[in-house]
Amino acid sequence: MSATIDVERLAAASRRRRLRGRILTHAALILGVMIFALPIWITLVGSTHDTDTIGRGDVPLLPGGEAFTNYARAWAEGGGGRNTFSVPASTMLLNSLTMALVIACGKIAISLLSAFAVVFFAFPFRMFFFWMIFITLMLPVEVRIIPTFQVMTDLALINTMTGLTLPLIASATATLLFRQFFLTIPDEYVEAAKVDGAGPMRFFKDVVLPLSVTSMAALFVIQFIYGWNQYLWPLLMVSDRDLETVIVGLTKMIGIGDTQNEWNLIMTTAVFALLPPVLVVVLMQRWFIRGLTETEK
Template sequence: MPERTEAGTTSRSRRSPWVSHAVLIAGILIVVFPIYYTFVASTLSLQQILRPPLQLLPGSHFLDNYYEALFGGLGRVGGINVWTLLLNTSIVALSVAVGKIVISILSAYAIVFFRFPFRMTFFWVIFITLMLPVEVRILPTYKVMVDLGLIDTYTGLTLPLMASATATLLFRQFFMTIPGELLEAARVDGAGPWRFFFDFVLPLSKTNIAALFVILFIYGWTQYLWPLLVTNSNDMNTIIIALRKMISYADADTQWHLVMVTTIFAILPPVAVVVLMQRWFVKGLVETEK
C-alpha cells in the first residue's frame, strides 16, 4: 500500500494496535476453530469422540484413521472409498470450472467482436439465466435429466452447470475495455478472428481467467442440490453428498472418526486452491463483484 504514508499510519495506529490484534485473533478463532476442531476429532479414536468434551490438541490416531479412510473402504456409504469420492468431486469441480470458462469466453467473444442479427436477444437470453437458479426449477430440471438419460453420469453432474451468465458478463465487460485500435492493427496485419483470439484476447484475459477459475472451482466443488438430484448410486456421489449420507443415518455404529477424516478431505482441496491462488482470487472476487 504505497499511499499509506507515514503520517497516515502513525495517526491511525498509534492507539494501541494490540486491541486490533486481539479482535482479529478472536475473529480468526471463530473462523478457524470449527475446522480445527474437526481436524482434532479426525485424529482421535471413535471412543474418544463419543465421550465429549474433546481434547484441544490432536490425538495419536492420525495415521490409523487416515490410513483406514484412504485404504479401508468406508462401509457407511456402500463400500465407496474416499478416493472415488475425491475423484468424482475433482472431476465435477474441474469440468465445471473449465467448461464454464470456455463456453462463456466464446459467447462473450461473439457478442463483443461481431455484429449479427439478434445479437442483443442472445445477450438477454444469457443474462436472464441469472434469474433461474436450480432452486426455482428443481422438478422439471430433474425430469429433463431423466428423459435425457443423464442421471448418474458425469455429463449430468457437470454440463447443466456450465452455462453461466456471470462469467459471460464478466468477459464481455473485460472485452469491451480492449481498445479498438488493437483489433484494427491486428486486422491490418491480416489476423482473422481465431488468430486475434489466441494471440491477443486470451493472453490479455489471463488474470481474469485465473481469478474466475478459483471462484468456479469452489463453486463446482461445493455444489450440493445438483448432485443430490442427479445421482442415485453411491459410486457417483460427490464427497459432500456422501458425507451427508454418512451422518444422516447416524446411529450407534457411525464411524465418527472416519466421518471426521472424510470431512477434512472435503475441505482441504478447495481451501488449498483459495489459499494458494489467493492473489488472483481476492482480486477476481472483489473486482468482478461476484
C-alpha cells in the same frame, strides 16, 4: 521551551493512541480468526482420535494417536456408519475433483466464446441473446432443477459424469464479467489485427486470451469452489455410489443415531474435503487478487 515540550507531549500521546488502535485491531482480528478456526481445529483434532473417544461426547483439544489409522481407513475404505455401505474417500474426492474441474473449465470456455461473440461480432438480435443469458441470473437453481432433471432423464444421462456436469457448465455471471472486460480492450487492437490479416479466431487466440489470463484465473477459483460445493444436483442425479461426491457422501455418512456414527472417520473425510479448495485458493491467490483488482489492461 514550553512549546517544544507541548509538541513532544502531543506526539507521544499520538503514538500511544496509534499503538492502542493497532493493539485493538490485532486483538479483534485474532479473536475473529480463533472463532472461525475453532471448528476446523476440532475437526482436525477429532480426526486423530478413536471412535470411543468421540462417541463419549468428549471434545478433545489436543491431537490423539490414531491419525494414521483413521486417514488410511477413510481413504481406502470409507466409514461413518456401521450399518451403511461406505464409499472410500479417494473415490468421492476423485468424483468431486473431476466434477469441479469440468464445471470450472467448461464455464470459462463457454463464457469466453459467448462474450467474445457478443462484443466483437455484429449479428441480428445480438443484445437480445445477451439479455436472455443475463436474465437466467434471476432464476434460482430450484426453479430450473426439475425441467433440467427431466432433460437429463430423456437423454439417459442419469448416473453419469456427463449428466452431473453438463447442466452446470453454462454461466451467465462469467459471460457478463468477460463481456465487461472485453469492452475495455481498445479498438486499436481490433484494427491492428485486421490490418495484419488476422481472422476472428486468431485475434481471439493471440490478443484476447493473453489479456484475459488474470480474469480467467479469478473465475477459475470461484467456479472450482462452486463446483466442489455442489450438493442438491449431485444428490438428485446420482444414485450410483461409485459416482458419489464428497459433499453428498459426508451427509450420508451420518447415520440416524449418534451411536451408529464413526465421527472420527467423518471428521477425517471432512478434512479430505477441505484440502482441494484450500489448495486452489492458496496456490492461485496472487492470480485471484490480480483478476479481481486489475481494471486497466
